[in-house]
Amino acid sequence: MDAAERRIRKAGYNGFSFREIAVDVGVKNASVHHHFATKEVLAGAVARRYAERFERAVEKEEISGNTRDEAWHRVFRNALLDDGQMCLCGVLGAVAASLPAEVATEARQFFERGLDNLVSGGLSRAEAAQIFSTLEGAMLLATAFGDLAMFDLATTGFATRTSLTST
Incomplete structure (x- = not known):
């Protein structure tokens, strides 16, 4: 699953095959198929695991004293x-219309749960959508430029902006 996640995050759903995963892990192709019957099942499991790990990271940031929106910002930046x-779900979400249903559903659920999480932290649905899209977009810019400074530039004033919108 780690190998599949790396490949999906780097090249998208169509950027990997079972054969490549097997080579990355050092096993036979049949071993990958033994655990995951299809590429769709593997990608869905990877997206679900990613979302769960992401949500735990947000919780951890909140426990350490960050507001919910600050926690999301820190997890994306980290x-x-x-x-x-x-x-990973941003990569999949960008091509959701062309994904198998199982994979598209997992990506969509990441966004739905994320928006719900931000709303339950006191933001309106519109504010949550703005924050989520800012963070995903900032990540896209930083990745395209290969420069973390682009993420920071795109989220300049983030804490100030989000605290103003939620009051």
Whole structure:
């Protein structure tokens, strides 16, 4: 699943095959098929795991004292610091219309749960959508430029902006 996640985040759903995953992991193709019957099942499982890990990271940031919107900002930025790649569900969401239903559903659920999480933190649905799109867009810019500074530039004043909108 780690190998599939790396490949999806780098090249999208169509940017990997079972054969490539098997080579990355050092196993036979049949071993990958043994655990995941189809590419759709593998990609869906990877997206679900990514979303769960992302949500746990947001919770951890909140426990350490950050507001909900600050927590989301920190998790997105930390993801770029860790590996410089796009949000997996952002990559999948960008091509959702061309994805198999199972994979598109997992990507959409990441966004639905994220918006719900931000709303439950006191933001309106519109504010939550603005924050989410700002963070995904900032990640896209930073990835396209290969420069974390673009994320910081795109989110300049983020804490100020979000605290003003939620009062």
